[in-house]
Amino acid sequence: MARGKTKVLIIDADKAFAEKIAEILNPKGFNTTLCHTGKDGIHKASYTSPDIVLINYQIPDLKSKEVLNRLKGIDRTIPVIIVMAVGGERATVDLLKAGASDFLVKPIRSRDLLEAIKRAQTKRMADLEIQSKKFLSLGKLFPLLAHEIRNPLHAIGGALAVLQRRCDLKDDTITQSIEIIREEVQRLNQFIQECLDFSRPPARRRFAETDLNEIIRSSLNTLAPIIEADPGKIEVITHLDDDLPKIKANFNEIKQVCLNILKNAIEAIKMGGKLEIRTSSNPHKRPRYVMIKIVDTGTGIDKENLPYLFDPFFSTKSRGTGLGLAICKKIVVENHRGQIDIKSNTNIGTTVTITFPFSP
Numbered sequence: 511m512a513r514g515k516t517k518v519l520i521i522d523a524d525k526a527f528a529e530k531i532a533e534i535l536n537p538k539g540f541n542t543t544l545c546h547t548g549k550d551g552i553h554k555a556s557y558t559s560p561d562i563v564l565i566n567y568q569i570p571d572l573k574s575k576e577v578l579n580r581l582k583g584i585d586r587t588i589p590v591i592i593v594m595a596v597g598g599e600r601a602t603v604d605l606l607k608a609g610a611s612d613f614l615v616k617p618i619r620s621r622d623l624l625e626a627i628k629r630a631q632t633k634r635m636a637d638l639e640i641q642s643k644k645f646l647s648l649g650k651l652f653p654l655l656a657h658e659i660r661n662p663l664h665a666i667g668g669a670l671a672v673l674q675r676r677c678d679l680k681d682d683t684i685t686q687s688i689e690i691i692r693e694e695v696q697r698l699n700q701f702i703q704e705c706l707d708f709s710r711p712p713a714r715r716r717f718a719e720t721d722l723n724e725i726i727r728s729s730l731n732t733l734a735p736i737i738e739a740d741p742g743k744i745e746v747i748t749h750l751d752d753d754l755p756k757i758k759a760n761f762n763e764i765k766q767v768c769l770n771i772l773k774n775a776i777e778a779i780k781m782g783g784k785l786e787i788r789t790s791s792n793p794h795k796r797p798r799y800v801m802i803k804i805v806d807t808g809t810g811i812d813k814e815n816l817p818y819l820f821d822p823f824f825s826t827k828s829r830g831t832g833l834g835l836a837i838c839k840k841i842v843v844e845n846h847r848g849q850i851d852i853k854s855n856t857n858i859g860t861t862v863t864i865t866f867p868f869s870p
């Protein structure tokens with residue numbers, strides 16, 4: 511936010527009102543975007559990364575709470591100001607409880623509007639600062655920890671190999687114990703790798719013309735042993751657009767994103783189900799983008815967990831690291847200027863959509 515103008519997204523079905531707000535804010539140096547439906551608001555939020563959102567508590571197409579949740583899913587630190595009319599108190603209190611940061615009552619005086627925007631700006635700056643400090647310290651801590659943990663792990667692995675050679679492998683308890691140690695060592699190594707991936711600085715990244723279809727095929731190839739381990743459990747369906755344009759990207763990073771998302775989907779399909787992967791682009795619209803959609807018919811995600819999915823270490827799995835989606839967000843949003851969005855319904859399934867902007 512420190513760079514350039516503060517971006518304010520205004521979502522209000524009352525066009526004249528939204529324009530009036532923009533007329534107050536634009537001369538003060540704000541960059542405003544107007545939209546008149548919840549769906550358009552979410553769409554614009556995911557493309558323009560606003561610093562502040564103003565939303566009317568009554569929008570025609572979606573419940574304002576849903577829009578709020580989806581906005582928080584895009585970026586949990588965006589301050590959302592609710593615009594209410596007299597009589598909307600109850601709905602507004604609900605929205606404040608659900609994470610909105612402030613509210614304004616119509617008719618709105620310029621002074622009140624500017625004060626609310628100022629409060630939101632201060633909050634946004636503080637949140638961004640905390641976030642960047644957190645990342646900075648994680649970035650320093652992880653490589654150190656990784657080094658300290660990897661060395662003993664290496665030693666444990668070596669010693670285990672010796673034990674395995676010398677022990678009576680007919681004894682089930684011993685073979686089982688050795689297997690447990692081996693699996694846990696592997697799991698710790700994997701965890702360390704994820705921590706390093708998450709904290710790796712952005713330098714030395716190679717971008718080249720990349721075919722997302724090829725990445726999907728390669729990812730499915732990598733995961734084939736897991737998918738085929740239980741034949742018939744997961745039905746994989748692919749719709750890969752033959753005309754998909756290539757984008758400038760880092761193959762390995764995007765493959766890692768696909769692997770993380772596909773692994774989550776596979777883990778969510780506990781009772782058997784479908785895993786659908788689709789690639790597409792929008793050759794005739796602007797802004798132009800290419801899209802990967804990964805849909806599973808797994809357990810789905812509880813509504814209250816949706817805002818936290820991309821937080822480092824957020825996991826609902828007993829053995830999860832909670833770093834998979836944090837890494838995905840970092841690679842897609844920070845490294846490739848793309849967007850990642852997750853929609854989910856418990857017991858129905860989850861859809862992860864990744865888009866990358868591109869210009870031909």
Ligand SMILES: Nc1ncnc2c1ncn2[C@@H]1O[C@H](COP(=O)(O)OP(=O)(O)O)[C@@H](O)[C@H]1O
Nearest residue numbers: 774775778810825826827830831832834835860
């Ligand atoms: N496809 C999915 N279906 C159900 N839940 C999911 C899915 N993808 C992600 N999640 C939820 O998001 C959480 C975070 O995912 P992630 O960052 O990959 O960490 P981890 O897989 O280690 O738990 C998971 O613990 C799970 O609760």
Ligand SMILES: [Mg+2]
Nearest residue numbers: 770774834835
């Ligand atoms: Mg995961």
